[in-house]
Amino acid sequence: MRPAGQIDNTALLIAGRLVAGEGPERMVIDPSTGAGIATLRDAAMVQVDEAVAAAERAAPGWAALTPAERARALLAVADAIDRHTPLLAGIEARNCGKPLAASRDGELPRAADVFRFFAGAARTRTDMAADAYLPGRTSILLREPLGVVAAIIPWNYPLMIAAWKLAPA
Known part of the structure; x- marks a missing residue:
């Protein structure tokens, strides 16, 4: 069993494949201790372009x-968040310098709940158009994806905020 918070894989997921970053190397630091917890390579610009093209x-x-x-x-x-909560909570705690319990008992269950909430919302749209209130009028609401977007995730709640951005999409 690996220690909680151990980061073994820092690959990029591009077009369904895990690939090593080709950009500059950097150390991920646990802000609560100053200790390095992982070394990773950023994506090179060509890899960013490949990821955007794959997403499109x-x-x-x-x-x-x-x-x-x-x-x-x-x-x-x-369900995957729930299954991997011990590992993810350890990584999140070390990455953000927060107590393990804050990640394990708070952030991770809430992130899973966000995905569950939007799973239900995907099946139960109850929007009402403004002109639906007018006699003899009707509307059709058509939701269309915006397309590929970039999401900037801050350091303090990266999994939770990623869930807020990804699940509604």
Whole structure:
């Protein structure tokens, strides 16, 4: 069993494949101790371009999923967070310099809950258009994806804030 918070893999996920970063190398520091917890390589600009292109190729497939299929995918993410909470909480605690309990008992369950919430929301849209209140009028609400976006995640709650950005998409 590996120690909680040990970071063994810092690969990038591009087009469904794990690849080593080709950019500058950096050390990840536990701010509570000043100790290095991992060495990683940033993505090179060409890898960023490859990741964006791969996301653009994948976006139509995600948009074409039924609400039930999207809900299942989001529930699978929530279940994976639950399954890997001990490892993820250790990494999160060391990466952010926060108490293990804050990650394990707070942030990780809440991140999983965000994915579960939006899994339900994917299947139960209850929006009402403004003109639905007017006699003889009707509206159709069509939700269309914006496309590929970049999400900036701060240091203090990276998993939680990533969940807030990813799950609604």
